[in-house]
Amino acid sequence: MKRSSEQPQVADLRVRRGFVRGAHVTFIVDGAEMEAPEGESLAVALFVNGRRTLRRSPRDANPRGMFCLMGSCQECVVTVDGRRVPSCMEPVRAGMVVVTGDPG
Amino acid sequence: MKGAGVRAEQSVDLVVLGAGPAGVGAATAASSAGARVVVVDENAQAGGQVYRAPPGTYGIDAPDTPEAREGARQRAALGESGVTHAAGHRAWSISRDLAVDAIGPHGLVRWTPRTLIVAAGTTERVIPFPGWTLPGVIGLAAATVLLKSQGVLPGRSTVVAGCGPLLAAVAVGILKAGGRVEAVVDLAGARDWLAGVPDMLSRPDLLRQGAGWLAALAKARVPLYRRHAVVAARSHGEGLAIAIRPVDAAGAPLPSGAERIVSADCLAIGHGLVPSTEVTRLLGARHGYLPERGGWIAETDGDFRTSVPGLFVAGDAAGISGAVPALHKGRIAGFAAAHDLGLIDGARFDALAAADRRALARAERFGRAAARLMSPRPALAATMTPDTVVCRCEDVTRAEIDAAMADGADSLNQLKAWTRCGMGPCQGRTCGEAAAMLLAAHVGGRDRARFWTGRAPLRPVPLADIVGDFDYDDIPIPKAAPL
Numbered sequence: 240m241k242r243s244s245e246q247p248q249v250a251d252l253r254v255r256r257g258f259v260r261g262a263h264v265t266f267i268v269d270g271a272e273m274e275a276p277e278g279e280s281l282a283v284a285l286f287v288n289g290r291r292t293l294r295r296s297p298r299d300a301n302p303r304g305m306f307c308l309m310g311s312c313q314e315c316v317v318t319v320d321g322r323r324v325p326s327c328m329e330p331v332r333a334g335m336v337v338v339t340g341d342p343g
Numbered sequence: 344m345k346g347a348g349v350r351a352e353q354s355v356d357l358v359v360l361g362a363g364p365a366g367v368g369a370a371t372a373a374s375s376a377g378a379r380v381v382v383v384d385e386n387a388q389a390g391g392q393v394y395r396a397p398p399g400t401y402g403i404d405a406p407d408t409p410e411a412r413e414g415a416r417q418r419a420a421l422g423e424s425g426v427t428h429a430a431g432h433r434a435w436s437i438s439r440d441l442a443v444d445a446i447g448p449h450g451l452v453r454w455t456p457r458t459l460i461v462a463a464g465t466t467e468r469v470i471p472f473p474g475w476t477l478p479g480v481i482g483l484a485a486a487t488v489l490l491k492s493q494g495v496l497p498g499r500s501t502v503v504a505g506c507g508p509l510l511a512a513v514a515v516g517i518l519k520a521g522g523r524v525e526a527v528v529d530l531a532g533a534r535d536w537l538a539g540v541p542d543m544l545s546r547p548d549l550l551r552q553g554a555g556w557l558a559a560l561a562k563a564r565v566p567l568y569r570r571h572a573v574v575a576a577r578s579h580g581e582g583l584a585i586a587i588r589p590v591d592a593a594g595a596p597l598p599s600g601a602e603r604i605v606s607a608d609c610l611a612i613g614h615g616l617v618p619s620t621e622v623t624r625l626l627g628a629r630h631g632y633l634p635e636r637g638g639w640i641a642e643t644d645g646d647f648r649t650s651v652p653g654l655f656v657a658g659d660a661a662g663i664s665g666a667v668p669a670l671h672k673g674r675i676a677g678f679a680a681a682h683d684l685g686l687i688d689g690a691r692f693d694a695l696a697a698a699d700r701r702a703l704a705r706a707e708r709f710g711r712a713a714a715r716l717m718s719p720r721p722a723l724a725a726t727m728t729p730d731t732v733v734c735r736c737e738d739v740t741r742a743e744i745d746a747a748m749a750d751g752a753d754s755l756n757q758l759k760a761w762t763r764c765g766m767g768p769c770q771g772r773t774c775g776e777a778a779a780m781l782l783a784a785h786v787g788g789r790d791r792a793r794f795w796t797g798r799a800p801l802r803p804v805p806l807a808d809i810v811g812d813f814d815y816d817d818i819p820i821p822k823a824a825p826l
Contacts (some may be wrong), residue, residue: 250493252496252497252498252499252522253494253495253496254490254494254495254496254520254521256520256521257407257494258401259401259402259415260400260494261400261401261402268439271554276400276401277400278398278399278400278401278438278495279398280398280493281491283368283489283493283495286495287495291478291479292478293478295739296476296652296732296735296738297736297737297767298737298738299732299733299738301476301738302477302478303476304478304479305478305480305481305485306481306482306735306773307466307467307481307482307484307485307773308481308484308485308489309484309485309488310802311466311768312735312772312773313736313767313803314735314769314773316768316803320713322805322808323803323805325527327488328385328386330387330400
């Protein structure tokens with residue numbers, strides 16, 4: 240199993256001031272472990288961990304990622320524990336199994 | 344039987360859709376007048392987008408902004424009222440008899456209220472341009488979610504573009520959070536902003552806040568491009584190369600203007616807010632086009648009743664004017680609903696609504712001035728080149744839409760049927776404004792182009808959630824008919 244540290248990293252984009260996050264939990268994304276604070280939006284956790292492309296568009300297979308972040312546009316849909324959900328509306332939970340449409 | 348089953352909640356007078364300021368206002372007002380109220384919202388906590396709370400698993404150092412305090416106040420008011428807050432519930436279907444079907448953490452729920460108040464807020468208008476589908480391009484409102492609720496920068500470096508007060512709010516939010524803003528690209532010119540000042544004087548506190556934002560941007564030496572539009576974004580290494588050009592007052596790129604390229608990780612862009620009309624369209628309410636209030640909206644009377652009996656629409660969903668007016672619109676609608684339910688008489692309704700009507704009149708002056716800065720700029724259609732994807736869900740390009748119009752498509756529904764534009768999982772929420780803008784130019788106005796017919800499901804729902812879990816033995820097999 241790949242460690243998330245092998246994936247491309249963006250500089251830490253999480254703002255410290257004003258936010259007191261809970262413990263980081265581990266979950267599985269496309270077969271690799273990833274860590275994020277429990278309760279963070281899954282779309283945000285993927286983004287902060289360098290996963291900007293979450294799926295491919297239906298006809299032209301162009302890269303797509305989070306766009307509206309409020310459950311409207313459906314661009315960030317991934318499969319979580321077997322259910323297709325907009326990742327921006329899904330909180331990170333320990334052990335959740337995420338399959339994106341662009342395993343890289 | 345292990346089938347999902349629908350939990351029916353019959354004893355409800357009023358369902359309010361949306362727990363933003365309008366929904367909280369409507370629900371608490373109606374409840375205080377004696378109504379049994381349920382407020383349904385897909386988010387975990389009340390507050391809507393403006394007063395959006397961080398995840399419940401997070402702690403907060405201190406609520407240090409007026410917005411954070413107001414959000415906390417509204418959540419407390421809702422919690423202390425007798426209102427049932429169905430958080431984490433996604434309403435996916437509403438029938439003509441106002442029965443609301445939702446999926447929540449414990450499965451399916453149906454409420455059958457006598458009155459329904461839609462307080463669904465807005466969606467963001469983003470007019471397409473080449474590259475707007477690239478990862479790294481996000482909505483301006485999305486950037487506010489990242490900053491306020493998630494505490495995350497939209498990129499190591501960001502270009503903030505589009506129009507309206509969110510531009511400065513997002514740019515300053517990024518700076519305060521320690522991020523870098525490469526440029527602010529504003530469709531409006533200084534004159535457009537100044538035109539709003541007399542109305543904005545009705546809220547000196549907010550005007551001061553806006554002036555403070557501009558000062559903060561100047562202090563940080565953030566380049567501010569007034570009367571400019573983003574005309575393209577391209578992948579450039581790990582980030583984006585963003586092309587901007589000067590535009591005229593209507594948003595059309597000036598042919599003589601020089602293109603300039605700005606590099607950044609992220610482009611946060613929004614061309615204004617659009618009232619959410621999925622439910623009012625689904626239920627067949629009468630709508631009209633009022634660009635200065637956000638565009639296609641349900642017609643209402645002064646108490647926010649639509650043309651459909653028992654159906655109200657309140658807050659920004661009834662016309663954009665901002666979070667403070669939304670609270671008052673919601674409260675008026677809530678009292679009106681209580682009146683229509685027979686819980687209070689006309690005199691009592693007038694007395695209860697009077698303070699909110701006065702406050703609304705004051706607050707709306709500012710809100711409407713801000714909304715005018717976000718009103719549609721049809722000439723922006725020029726940024727949609729023939730190969731620009733307009734419908735992100737179905738990869739439908741402008742050339743395909745133009746071809747359908749040339750073939751005779753003269754309503755948005757026909758355009759949808761011929762091209763699949765608006766037929767994907769977002770149900771046209773993302774592309775609707777752009778498609779309507781193109782068609783309106785072709786058929787002579789938005790009122791003639793009309794809008795998509797509303798359809799269930801309002802949001803995609805996994806079929807398994809509706810069907811539930813059942814065995815073969817659970818299927819009832821009728822006795823064979825006698826021969």
